[in-house]
Amino acid sequence: MSEGSRYSVGIDLGTTNSVLAYLDATPSDADSAAQAADSGNPTEQVLAVDQLTQPGAVEARAQLPSFLYQAHVAEVSATDLSLPWGESGSQLVGYAARFLGAKTPMRLVASAKSWLCHSGVDRRSPLLPLNAPDDVARISPLAASAAYLNHLKCAWNHRFPEHPLEQQEITLTVPASFDPAARDLTAEAARSIGLNRLTLLEEPQAALYSWVNRSGDQWREQVSVGDVVLVVDIGGGTTDLSLVAVTEQDGNLELNRIAVGDHILLGGDNMDLALAYRVKAKLDAEGKALQPWQIQALTHGCRDAKEALLGDAELDAVPMVVPSRGSKLLGSTLRTELTREEVEQTLVDGFFPLVGIAEHPRQQPRGALTQMGLPYAQDAGVTRHLAAFLCRQANAAQDFFGSAQDFIKPTAVLFNGGVLKAPKLAQRLMAVINGWLQQAGAEPARLLDGADLDLAVARGAAYYGYVRQGHGVRIRGGLASAYYVGIESAMPAVPGMPPPLQALCVAPFGMEEGTETTPGAQEFGLVVGEPVTFRFFGSTVRRDDQPGMLLDYWSDEELQELPPIQASLPAEGRSAGEVVAVTLAARVNELGTLCLEAIPRDGAQRWQVEFDVRDQ
Amino acid sequence: MEFNPVMPTSIDALHLILGGLSLVLLLVALLRGAGKNSDNSTTAGVSTPAPGPTPVTAAEPKPAPVLKSNDPESALQLLGLLQQEARFIDFLNEDLTGFSDAEIGAVSRVVHEGSKKLLDQYFALAPIRTEEEESRVTLDAGFDPAQNRVTGNVVGEPPFNGVLVHRGWKVTKADLPRLAEGHDPKILAPAEVEL
Numbered sequence: 001m002s003e004g005s006r007y008s009v010g011i012d013l014g015t016t017n018s019v020l021a022y023l024d025a026t027p028s029d030a031d032s033a034a035q036a037a038d039s040g041n042p043t044e045q046v047l048a049v050d051q052l053t054q055p056g057a058v059e060a061r062a063q064l065p066s067f068l069y070q071a072h073v074a075e076v077s078a079t080d081l082s083l084p085w086g087e088s089g090s091q092l093v094g095y096a097a098r099f100l101g102a103k104t105p106m107r108l109v110a111s112a113k114s115w116l117c118h119s120g121v122d123r124r125s126p127l128l129p130l131n132a133p134d135d136v137a138r139i140s141p142l143a144a145s146a147a148y149l150n151h152l153k154c155a156w157n158h159r160f161p162e163h164p165l166e167q168q169e170i171t172l173t174v175p176a177s178f179d180p181a182a183r184d185l186t187a188e189a190a191r192s193i194g195l196n197r198l199t200l201l202e203e204p205q206a207a208l209y210s211w212v213n214r215s216g217d218q219w220r221e222q223v224s225v226g227d228v229v230l231v232v233d234i235g236g237g238t239t240d241l242s243l244v245a246v247t248e249q250d251g252n253l254e255l256n257r258i259a260v261g262d263h264i265l266l267g268g269d270n271m272d273l274a275l276a277y278r279v280k281a282k283l284d285a286e287g288k289a290l291q292p293w294q295i296q297a298l299t300h301g302c303r304d305a306k307e308a309l310l311g312d313a314e315l316d317a318v319p320m321v322v323p324s325r326g327s328k329l330l331g332s333t334l335r336t337e338l339t340r341e342e343v344e345q346t347l348v349d350g351f352f353p354l355v356g357i358a359e360h361p362r363q364q365p366r367g368a369l370t371q372m373g374l375p376y377a378q379d380a381g382v383t384r385h386l387a388a389f390l391c392r393q394a395n396a397a398q399d400f401f402g403s404a405q406d407f408i409k410p411t412a413v414l415f416n417g418g419v420l421k422a423p424k425l426a427q428r429l430m431a432v433i434n435g436w437l438q439q440a441g442a443e444p445a446r447l448l449d450g451a452d453l454d455l456a457v458a459r460g461a462a463y464y465g466y467v468r469q470g471h472g473v474r475i476r477g478g479l480a481s482a483y484y485v486g487i488e489s490a491m492p493a494v495p496g497m498p499p500p501l502q503a504l505c506v507a508p509f510g511m512e513e514g515t516e517t518t519p520g521a522q523e524f525g526l527v528v529g530e531p532v533t534f535r536f537f538g539s540t541v542r543r544d545d546q547p548g549m550l551l552d553y554w555s556d557e558e559l560q561e562l563p564p565i566q567a568s569l570p571a572e573g574r575s576a577g578e579v580v581a582v583t584l585a586a587r588v589n590e591l592g593t594l595c596l597e598a599i600p601r602d603g604a605q606r607w608q609v610e611f612d613v614r615d616q
Numbered sequence: 617m618e619f620n621p622v623m624p625t626s627i628d629a630l631h632l633i634l635g636g637l638s639l640v641l642l643l644v645a646l647l648r649g650a651g652k653n654s655d656n657s658t659t660a661g662v663s664t665p666a667p668g669p670t671p672v673t674a675a676e677p678k679p680a681p682v683l684k685s686n687d688p689e690s691a692l693q694l695l696g697l698l699q700q701e702a703r704f705i706d707f708l709n710e711d712l713t714g715f716s717d718a719e720i721g722a723v724s725r726v727v728h729e730g731s732k733k734l735l736d737q738y739f740a741l742a743p744i745r746t747e748e749e750e751s752r753v754t755l756d757a758g759f760d761p762a763q764n765r766v767t768g769n770v771v772g773e774p775p776f777n778g779v780l781v782h783r784g785w786k787v788t789k790a791d792l793p794r795l796a797e798g799h800d801p802k803i804l805a806p807a808e809v810e811l
Contacts, residue, residue, distance in 0.1 A: 054700070056799035057693075059791075079798035304729075323726045325808070327706045330715045335722040 005167045005197070008469075009156075010044070010206065010461025012173050013148060013186070015113045016236030016269065017063040019458035020047040020152050023466055025169070044213070044462040046455050049155045051094030056080035061095065062455065064155075066148050068109040069097035070129070070137050085158045090137075093151045102296060106132050111237055112144035114265055114374050117175070117182035119563035124185075145189040153193055166194045169468075171461040175240045176202040176260035176480055179538060179562050180594045181611035187591055200592040201464050203457050204231035204242035205257055205475050207416035210460030211451050212255075212473060219473075220253055222448060223412060228258075228397055229448065230410035232386070232429065233457075234419040239264040239382060241389050243408060244475060245397050257477035259396040259408075260540060261389040266377040268419040271347050274380070275302035275338065278346050279320065283336055294334060297322045305338040306347065310422035316340050344424070352428045353381050357407050357436040360388035383432045390436075392541055392557070409437055414448045421453050478512040479594060482545050484559060485584060486535030487522070501535070503551040503559060507586035507594060509543040516587035519599050520548040523583055526598060529576040531568035536611075538562050547586065567598045567609045584609070692801035693792055697738070699805045702730025738791050744784030753780045 008025045012018060023044040048060035055076040069092040071081075081088045092100065101108025109128040116123055118141075126138040139147070156165040172195075174186050183200055190198050201209075208231055212219045223229065227246040233239065241261030247254045276299040280290050290298070298320070305318040317339040324332035361379035379385070390407040397408055413433060420426045426447075434444040452459065467474050484503035504522050511517070526532050537559045545551070551559075569580060582598040585606075589595055596609035698704035707727050712720055735741070744763050747753050755764055757774040763784065766776055795801060 053793055056796045057793035058796065059793040077798075079796055082796040082798075084794075319722075319725060321722055321725045323703055323723070328710070329703055329706050329723045329726070330710050330712070330719055333719075333723050333726070 005169065006163050007160075007168045008171070008462050008465025009165065009168045010171045010173070010458045010464065011149070011152060012203070012206070012458035012461060013113065013145060014066055014235060014457075015111055015238055015267070016066055017454075018066050018148050018152060019063055019455055020049065020156065021045065021455065021458035021462040022047060022168075023462040025466055025469065042213075042463075042466060044459045046458065047152075047156060047159065049094070049152060050084050050158065051151065051155070052081065052083065052088065052092055052096035053094075054096055054099060058083060059095070064094045064148065064151060065098045066110075066112065067097040067101055068093050068112070068139070068144050068147055069100045069104075070107045070109070071100065072107070075100075083154070085154045091147060093147055103293070105129075107136055109139065109144050111374060112141045112148075114237060115141035116145055116185050117178050117263060118374060119179070119181065120375075142185055142189055142192075145186065146192045149190055149195065150193045153195065166196070169197050169199075169465045170195050171199045171201050171206075171464045173201050173203045173206045173457050173461050175238060175263060176204050176242050177240060177263035179611075180483070181563055183593045184611050187593060198591055199465070199468065201461050202242065202257070202260065202477065202480070204233050204240055204260070204416065205244075205477060206457045206460035206464060207231055207233060207451065208244060208255070208414060208460065208475060209463050209467065210456040211414055211448055213460070213463040214450050214452070222446075223253070225253065227411045228408060229412045229414055230390075230433070230445070231414045231416065232420070233416040234382065235267050235417040236269050237265060237267045239266050239377075239385065241386065243393060243396055243410065253473065255473060255475040257475050257480070259393040260480040261385070264377050264385050265374055266380060266382065266385070267417070270376075270380060271351055271419065272299050272303045272306065274346050274350060275299075275306060275343065278342055279336060279338060283334075288334070290334075293325060294322050302338065306343055307422065309338065309340050309343045310347070310424040348424055348428050351380055352383050352425060352432065354432060354435070355381065355383050355387060357387050357391065357439070359384055360391070361385055383429070386433070387436070395541075395543070407436070407440070409440060409442045410445050411443065412446045412448050414451060416451060416453055416456050418454055476512070478510040479507060479588060480509075481538040481540050482509040482542050483507040483586070483594065483596075484537040484539070484551065485565070486537060487550075500552075503537055503554065504584075505545040505547050505549040505551070506584050506596060507588075508546055509539075511586065511588050513588045513592050514590060517547040517585050519583035519585040521583070522548065522550070523581045523601070524598070525579045526567055526569050526582050528569045528574045528578045528580060531566045533564045533566050534609075536562045536565045563611070565596065565609050565611050567607060569598070569607055582607075689795070689801050690792060692804070693795060696801065696804040697734055697792075698731060701734045702727045704731065705804060739787055740789035741785050742788050744786050745780060747780050747783075749780050749783055751780055752777060
């Protein structure tokens with residue numbers, strides 16, 4: 001380990017909140033080393049991130065809200081933008097950004113992470129805040145992610161000037177459902193601010209690592225061979241699902257991440273909004289029309305009221321008060337209440353309905369792709385999404401435990417994300433899962449407890465850096481998808497019919513980091529100096545396809561089309577326009593991202609195939 | 617706008633809580649401004665990463681009585697936070713005559729919830745004595761008079777036996793936001809103009 005590198009740092013770059021946790025990877029004296037060896041597990045710490053909470057006021061908080069506010073020149077004075085490491089410029093990040101953006105949303109960049117995995121837009125082009133007027137500076141989803149990371153970097157370097165973040169081993173978490181392009185972009189954002197000693201880790205895995213570390217040696221007693229752990233991560237903006245199987249190798253327990261779910265844009269923020277609109281409807285019925293700022297205050301109030309009602313079974317109603325905006329409070333304050341029944345109907349039944357295992361999300365075909373905006377989940381039923389996931393992954397554990405099933409039956413459940421802190425919601429989710437298991441004649445699943453739902457991902461990521469040095473158990477995973485390149489088959493053209501498409505498997509499911517495939521036999525003609533675009537597909541269910549396999553037929557369920565990929569051959573040493581025959585090989589690098597390479601027949605060079613194509 | 621709020625009957629309790637809370641907060645403000653242990657205002661809150669609470673300790677006897685000058689900056693900052701989170705200044709400046717207890721009660725929820733949130737966020741409080749109030753306690757010789765005030769029949773030598781009337785409060789952690797150089801704490805709330 002080089003000079004200055006001392007900590008294993010985990011960064012949870014979240015949709016609504018970012019967290020940095022760290023762990024001293026080289027205990028400074030023999031005592032603490034012995035102590036670490038005794039207890040078996042080191043403890044991670046969470047960095048209190050200095051940030052503006054108001055113009056002019058700096059506080060250190062564990063979470064950095066992933067919001068960026070483009071302040072107007074006349075809006076805040078430059079001195080009010082001082083941070084301990086200098087002035088922030090007109091871009092505010094963190095609590096102050098969220099605070100100012102609440103009243104001036106057109107200058108607020110939010111959910112940059114969801115945009116980062118939105119294939120319908122050019123993620124390097126300045127498009128956020130969406131629909132902002134011309135004089136508001138816009139930035140790309142990539143630049144916004146880099147800005148959050150940069151803030152964390154400055155806060156760290158201010159705190160640990162001897163050990164700059166650039167020199168630490170960093171584990172950055174991404175949703176398990178991120179496609180290769182989104183993973184690449186996340187890594188690019190980190191590299192753009194000098195974080196090069198980087199590894200990516202899937203968030204549900206990070207949550208499980210955190211649980212393993214927190215349980216100490218106890219974890220081996222809480223799970224056993226044959227267990228399938230379902231990780232349900234419901235954050236502010238997204239829901240992420242993963243399955244981890246517990247197996248045995250040479251007498252030691254092993255963890256294998258066997259499946260990940262789709263990217264579902266559905267989370268706690270949707271729930272607060274749903275409650276606010278419910279209360280609004282109630283007030284409307286009483287003839288009290290609400291102004292936009294009141295709805296906003298109501299949303300805020302609903303979050304607190306929700307937590308109170310879902311946490312305390314004795315409470316039947318929580319009063320909610322929306323004070324006036326002006327200095328006169330009396331006579332103009334709006335008062336209403338949120339009842340237990342309303343919260344249960346809206347949240348428990350609305351978001352976690354009691355459904356059968358065969359009930360899956362209702363998908364309406366989306367409108368034209370031209371619409372700008374995030375592809376929010378159309379069905380708010382988390383349990384329906386979960387049922388679909390468990391059915392689709394019915395065969396995921398077959399390699400490990402045999403026996404085909406109609407849906408995969410988890411034996412243990414680990415929760416993550418702030419939403420599931422509410423006991424009512426956690427209980428409902430467990431009840432639904434156990435209902436399915438009971439109907440299928442299986443044992444009920446256990447809830448793995450002791451997880452810290454808000455900070456677990458960052459903590460687990462910091463611990464993962466330690467695991468990578470050879471301590472503790474490592475979750476085996478590899479690619480969560482098999483990847484395919486689309487090939488138009490050479491058939492006589494039929495008028496009015498698109499030429500039939502075949503899919504060539506280029507990277508198999510479960511391909512591990514540090515490995516590569518041998519170049520396939522299928523050759524492609526690439527034109528020198530001209531970018532060539534391929535259609536690109538991923539599948540989380542076809543686990544046995546080997547590289548080079550050509551599929552003639554697949555169902556929509558099996559293969560999902562991803563944004564196209566592009567290969568371009570530099571003209572050097574060749575004449576422009578020349579056609580070169582290449583084969584494709586895949587490699588998963590140490591960072592944990594997939595690389596596709598085009599290799600000409602003579603095999604001397606390799607060209608990178610780009611996942612994020614700029615001009616679509 | 618005219619609304620007809622329906623309030624629980626415990627309005628007097630609410631008022632009491634509110635009054636008590638305001639007192640505590642003002643005390644805290646004074647403590648911040650003039651307290652022996654308070655940092656100077658620009659470094660208030662710098663201790664964030666420091667582990668554990670730092671209890672307020674007894675004062676060393678000083679050779680000559682010196683009165684400290686009051687630096688109002690932290691107190692102003694606290695007032696600003698109270699206004700922002702709890703509409704404290706707005707509320708205290710209302711003329712309550714002519715409004716029903718129910719209306720006042722609805723607004724007092726805003727003040728109570730906001731103040732409580734703020735108190736939890738920036739301060740850690742602990743009672744000075746852990747015994748039950750109205751129970752008999754003994755103060756041994758050398759007790760700290762700053763933490764224990766004796767009243768009534770104060771004669772003779774300790775140990776003193778008496779009834780615990782109030783448990784007392786002390787701040788075990790105070791962590792106000794740091795203010796930027798040049799930030800004017802006298803602006804408790806900026807005027808807001810919607811464009």
